[in-house]
Amino acid sequence: xxxxxxxxxxxxxxxxxxxxxxxxEGVIRLCGISAIVFVAAILLFVFREAAPILFGDRFHLKQFxxxxxWYPTSVSNVRYGTFALTVGSVSVTALAMVIAxxxxxxxxxFVSEFCGRRMRETLKIVIELLSAxxxxxxxxIGLTVMSKxxxxxxxxxxxxxxLNGGVILALMSVPIIVSIGEDALKAVPDSYxxxxxxxxxxxxxxxxxxxLPAAKNGLLAAVLLGVGRAVGETMAVLMATxxxxxxxxxxxxxxxxxxxxIAAELGEAPVGSDHYRVLFLTGLLLFxxxxxxxxxxxxxxxxxxxx
Amino acid sequence: MSRDDVRKKIEVxxxxxxxxxxxxxxxxxxxxxxxxxxxxxGPAQSGKTSLLRCLNRTIDFCARARVSGSVRVxxxxxxxxxxxxxxxxxxxxxxxxxxxxPLSIYDNVAFAPRSAGLTRKVELNAxxxxxxxxxxxxxxxxxxxxxxxxxxxxGQQQRLTIARALSHQPEVLCLDEFSIAIDPVxxxxxxxxxxxxxxxxxxxxxxxxxxxxxxxADRTMFLWGGRIVEIDTxxxxxxxxxxxxxxxxxxxxxxx
Ligand SMILES: Nc1ncnc2c1ncn2[C@@H]1O[C@H](COP(=O)(O)OP(=O)(O)OP(=O)(O)O)[C@@H](O)[C@H]1O
Ligand SMILES: [Mg+2]
Numbered sequence: 001x002x003x004x005x006x007x008x009x010x011x012x013x014x015x016x017x018x019x020x021x022x023x024x025e026g027v028i029r030l031c032g033i034s035a036i037v038f039v040a041a042i043l044l045f046v047f048r049e050a051a052p053i054l055f056g057d058r059f060h061l062k063q064f065x066x067x068x069x070w071y072p073t074s075v076s077n078v079r080y081g082t083f084a085l086t087v088g089s090v091s092v093t094a095l096a097m098v099i100a101x102x103x104x105x106x107x108x109x110f111v112s113e114f115c116g117r118r119m120r121e122t123l124k125i126v127i128e129l130l131s132a133x134x135x136x137x138x139x140x141i142g143l144t145v146m147s148k149x150x151x152x153x154x155x156x157x158x159x160x161x162x163l164n165g166g167v168i169l170a171l172m173s174v175p176i177i178v179s180i181g182e183d184a185l186k187a188v189p190d191s192y193x194x195x196x197x198x199x200x201x202x203x204x205x206x207x208x209x210x211x212l213p214a215a216k217n218g219l220l221a222a223v224l225l226g227v228g229r230a231v232g233e234t235m236a237v238l239m240a241t242x243x244x245x246x247x248x249x250x251x252x253x254x255x256x257x258x259x260x261x262i263a264a265e266l267g268e269a270p271v272g273s274d275h276y277r278v279l280f281l282t283g284l285l286l287f288x289x290x291x292x293x294x295x296x297x298x299x300x301x302x303x304x305x306x307x
Numbered sequence: 308m309s310r311d312d313v314r315k316k317i318e319v320x321x322x323x324x325x326x327x328x329x330x331x332x333x334x335x336x337x338x339x340x341x342x343x344x345x346x347x348x349g350p351a352q353s354g355k356t357s358l359l360r361c362l363n364r365t366i367d368f369c370a371r372a373r374v375s376g377s378v379r380v381x382x383x384x385x386x387x388x389x390x391x392x393x394x395x396x397x398x399x400x401x402x403x404x405x406x407x408x409p410l411s412i413y414d415n416v417a418f419a420p421r422s423a424g425l426t427r428k429v430e431l432n433a434x435x436x437x438x439x440x441x442x443x444x445x446x447x448x449x450x451x452x453x454x455x456x457x458x459x460x461x462g463q464q465q466r467l468t469i470a471r472a473l474s475h476q477p478e479v480l481c482l483d484e485f486s487i488a489i490d491p492v493x494x495x496x497x498x499x500x501x502x503x504x505x506x507x508x509x510x511x512x513x514x515x516x517x518x519x520x521x522x523x524a525d526r527t528m529f530l531w532g533g534r535i536v537e538i539d540t541x542x543x544x545x546x547x548x549x550x551x552x553x554x555x556x557x558x559x560x561x562x563x
Contacts, residue, residue, distance in 0.1 A: 190368075195406040195468075198365050199419040200396035200475060209418065214409040 046283050053277035064281065070245045072265065072275045080278045082285060084245045088162075088255030089289070091248055092237055093230045095166030096173060100230075101223055103170070104177025108222070109207055111178065112185040124179075131175035135235040142168040142240030156252040158242060163251045165241035169233055173226035180225055184218020185211055217301050224297045231290055234259040258286045314341040316479060316509045317362065321376035324357055324533075326369070331357050332533040334376065339479070344501065344510040346524030346541065348517055348557070354533040355513045356403070359481045362511075363398040364391055380479070396423055399477030403484040405464035407456035412439075412448050415456040415467055419475035434474055441504075442470035443496040461488040469497065479509045486516065498523060517558050521545050529554050 053059050059080075067081025111123050146167060147159025156163075188211055196210045197203075212219070234257075242254025243264065262279050269275040317339040324332040332354045339345050347355050360366040361378055364385055378385045380394065388394050396419060408415050416435045425431060435452070439445040444466040448459070456467050465488045472480060482501075486494040501510060501523055514520050520527050521541060528538040529551075537544060537554045545558050 191402075191406045192408055194365060194368055195402070195408055196418070197368065198363065198395055198400045199422060199471065200392045201418070201422040202392055205422045209422070210408055210410070 046280050050277050050280035050284055053274055054281060068247055072278065082258065082282055084247050085256055085258045085261050087247055088241065089231060089257040089259065091162050091255060092165040092169060092241060092257055093227065095162055095251060096169035096230045097227060099166060099170035100173045100177060100226055104174045104222070104226060105181055105219060107174070107178045108181030108185060112182045113203065113207060113211065127175045127178050135172065135233060138168050138172055139236040139239030142236060146240065154252060158254060160240055160242035161252050161254045162241065162248055165237045166251065168236050168240045169230045172233060172236065173229045176229055177222045177226040180222035181219050184215040184222060187218060188214045220297060220301055224294065227293055228290060231293070232259065234263045238263055258282055316341040316381065318379040322361060322378060323375045324361060325373045327371045330533070335535050337528060337535060337538050339509055339511060342506050342509055343525040344505055344512055344523050346520030346527040347511065347513045347530055348520050348527060349530035353530045355530055356483055359400065359483055359511065359513060362481065363395050363400055365400065396475040397478050399472035399475065399480040401468050401472045401482045401485050403487050405461065405468045405488060407459065407464045407467055409455065409457055411453050412456045412467065413452040416470050416474050418471065423475060438470040438473045441473055441500050442466040443493060443500065444470055462490060462493060465489055466493070466497070477508065479511065481511045483513045484515055486519065529557060
């Protein structure tokens with residue numbers, strides 16, 4: 001009797017299947033871990049390049065973060081203050097988001113809830129095309145088309161400035177916000193829509209009473225990916241913002257961003273020099289900023305969830 | 308009350324419904340009288356849910372559905388109505404599987420009144436409490452009205468949808484197999500509620516439990532394969548000699 005029971009309990013699947021499953025699991029685990037390893041390795045590499053100056057005695061962290069004087073190649077008076085660059089990055093990104101978030105989310109809502117099937121397919125293709133344009137082309141548009149427009153319609157002396165960079169970045173992040181936002185809205189089950197409409201809600205009431213609360217995490221993720229794109233973008237802002245290191249007084253002032261600065265100067269800084277290391281440190285600063293943005297967002301999302 | 312002064316709340320005439328090329332409801336006609344409970348019984352797939360969806364035009368959401376014939380509510384053809392939102396508030400609908408909106412319990416119940424434009428907190432509070440009491444849910448949730456409706460148990464969510472359907476003071480309440488996810492005791496409590504509503508609003512009760520129709524309905528309709536086999540007072544439908552022998556078999560469960 002006991003023997004029979006044991007025979008019944010024994011797994012009937014062949015050994016190779018069990019082994020195969022184990023191996024597959026291992027491979028997947030490896031993939032997951034390797035993602036973390038790569039991020040850590042990149043961080044470590046950047047840190048290693050920056051470390052000598054960070055811990056050297058000629059360097060003042062406070063000056064690095066808060067001074068607006070950036071004279072990396074000056075012979076007599078070398079200064080590495082990145083505050084103006086940070087302000088440049090933040091201002092261009094902020095302007096881009098002010099433009100891109102309403103447009104992007106609005107478009108996502110329209111595409112997902114209000115337009116017909118034909119229209120939706122067309123719009124999605126156009127949006128996809130928009131996101132496939134390389135950033136150097138965007139920079140080119142900023143440099144030639146946008147800047148002429150700005151000079152023609154505003155009092156700005158030059159056309160490459162915060163406004164130009166902000167608009168270009170907005171155009172670049174809108175496609176991301178739209179496609180991720182639309183996915184988030186599409187993921188809301190249709191039964192919610194039916195239930196809401198069956199209670200006599202109009203389509204707008206449905207959108208802001210049911211769909212936005214239900215999709216808020218996904219929509220926030222869409223916005224954040226847009227922000228990430230804008231903060232990290234280099235080529236387009238390098239070409240469109242004017243490359244002037246100073247604190248801007250309005251959106252028609254030229255600025256330089258952290259990313260553009262690294263791209264423009266790293267090639268000319270001798271490997272191992274102070275300048276070279278400070279640029280890597282700037283990279284770390286950039287990393288810190290994006291990390292802070294993501295962390296805030298994560299906390300916001302959790303806060304919303306708990307509510 | 309004689310036959311003639313009974314007001315007709317809903318008149319369905321020659322209603323046909325097809326999903327794509329497949330006709331599901333084949334030319335049915337019947338009335339729902341004001342303030343009665345009309346039971347609708349019938350085997351699975353007979354088109355009961357589809358029929359209800361024609362009444363408040365939630366069938367519009369299904370792009371493949373083709374409706375012909377007429378459904379008149381208070382004498383007005385629903386398909387000619389401009390304000391379909393008002394129609395849907397007039398006809399409350401409870402689906403067989405509860406769909407708690409991803410909102411708090413309070414907001415779930417206050418959803419329809421708010422959509423209709425009500426904003427005063429005092430009135431909303433009163434409505435929420437009244438409806439939750441009517442749905443026999445108030446005592447269980449009164450201390451956590453702010454927690455998510457979707458976090459309730461299945462049976463509680465079902466009662467939440469009943470409370471929600473009552474929140475816009477519908478003139479007609481359609482219940483589609485509401486007791487699927489509810490235990491017998493709670494079912495009885497809700498049945499009592501329906502009995503108290505009987506003379507105030509019109510109720511259409513789709514049910515798989517023949518005895519439930521027998522307990523509650525004034526008249527009962529037996530729908531089978533998209534056709535009305537019989538519609539008559541509940542006593543006749545459940546009696547030993549209904550007009551149609553198939554009805555006799557179905558209500559006794561010897562239907563094959
Ligand atoms: N959205 C739809 N698209 C296509 N066919 C549908 C759709 N909804 C229902 N049907 C079909 O219509 C028929 C009737 O369905 P309906 O849900 O109205 O039946 P029912 O009487 O409510 O059944 P049950 O007792 O199982 O709830 C079924 O054959 C079903 O497959
Ligand atoms: Mg059904």
